[in-house]
Amino acid sequence: MRRLILSLVQSINGSFAENGWSTGVSTDADFRRFLALRRSANAIIVDRRTALNPQLPVINAAGKTLQHTPVHVLTESDPTALQSELDARGLDYRAQHFTAKTITEVAASLPTAPSPESVPTDESVLLCESGPNLAFRLLEHYPGAELHLSVSPCYIRTPGSHFSGLEAEIDLRLIDVRTEDDQVFLRYTRA
Numbered sequence: 001m002r003r004l005i006l007s008l009v010q011s012i013n014g015s016f017a018e019n020g021w022s023t024g025v026s027t028d029a030d031f032r033r034f035l036a037l038r039r040s041a042n043a044i045i046v047d048r049r050t051a052l053n054p055q056l057p058v059i060n061a062a063g064k065t066l067q068h069t070p071v072h073v074l075t076e077s078d079p080t081a082l083q084s085e086l087d088a089r090g091l092d093y094r095a096q097h098f099t100a101k102t103i104t105e106v107a108a109s110l111p112t113a114p115s116p117e118s119v120p121t122d123e124s125v126l127l128c129e130s131g132p133n134l135a136f137r138l139l140e141h142y143p144g145a146e147l148h149l150s151v152s153p154c155y156i157r158t159p160g161s162h163f164s165g166l167e168a169e170i171d172l173r174l175i176d177v178r179t180e181d182d183q184v185f186l187r188y189t190r191a
Contacts, residue, residue, distance in 0.1 A: 002107040002124040004145040006135040007037050011154050016132055029183035030150045037148065041069060041127035042110055045103070047134040048075045048082060051093055059129075060092055072106050074098040074134060098134075100141045107142075139190065140170055146189055147172065153182040 009025050010016050018024025026034070038044070044059055044066070051073040060066050071093040075082050083095040096102055103126075110124050128135055139145045171191035178185045 002042075002110060002126055004103065004107065004126045004128065004138060004142045005037060005041075006128040006139055006145060006147045007034060007150075008132060008135055008147065009034075009150040009152060011152050022131070025152050025154065026150075027152050027154075027181065027183050029181040030152060033148075033150060033180075033183075033185060037127055038066065038129075040125050041066075042124045043070045043072060043106065043126050045072050045074060045106065045126055045128040045130065045134075045138070046093075047130040048073060048077065050130050051082075051086060051091065051095075052089070058091060070094060070110070072096055074102055074106075098137070103138050103142045136170060144189065146175070146187055149186045149188065151184040151186065153184075 008016065009022050009030050011018075011025050015025060016022060023031075046059070050056065051071075058064075059071050060069050071091075073082065073086065073093045073095045074097075075095060076098050079095040079097045086093045086095055096106065107124075107126055110126070128138055135147065139147055172188040173191040174186060175189055176185075176187040
């Protein structure tokens with residue numbers, strides 16, 4: 001089974017975003033960790049909102065480090081219409097309907113060899129870069145998924161940014177704690 005890493009950042013009081021952006025919560029240490037995770041990925045998983053956000057850079061744009069890394073957009077809406085929209089915007093992303101089995105199918109579809117830009121490792125890595133809703137759904141449905149939670153040393157409260165609003169209860173087990181420049185990095189798996 002391929003390794004699935006769900007990468008989230010939040011403030012110490014649980015805000016996942018400031019003014020709609022996770023970068024408002026992120027620190028330099030968190031961004032360095034994010035880049036390291038991205039470079040280890042054989043595929044990136046995002047949600048519809050992330051994929052269609054015109055203010056976000058294209059993950060696998062030509063000339064970028066990850067230009068040959070497949071990007072899968074998981075959606076509960078019509079993937080055919082979403083794929084048309086992605087194609088019209090020139091995004092080389094693959095839209096797929098989300099079900100409990102989708103992440104396993106995405107993992108199985110990956111080539112066994114890493115993409116040329118990936119940092120060589122002994123295993124294939126899928127990296128979820130979306131917000132908490134998709135991350136927690138994938139955590140629920142993919143055995144062995146790891147939640148990498150980066151806790152920024154800031155307290156942020158803006159309208160609509162506090163907690164995810166997702167009704168979920170998933171028991172986790174802490175497997176690693178690390179700190180860097182006042183940033184705390186926590187790694188969990190399902191209990």
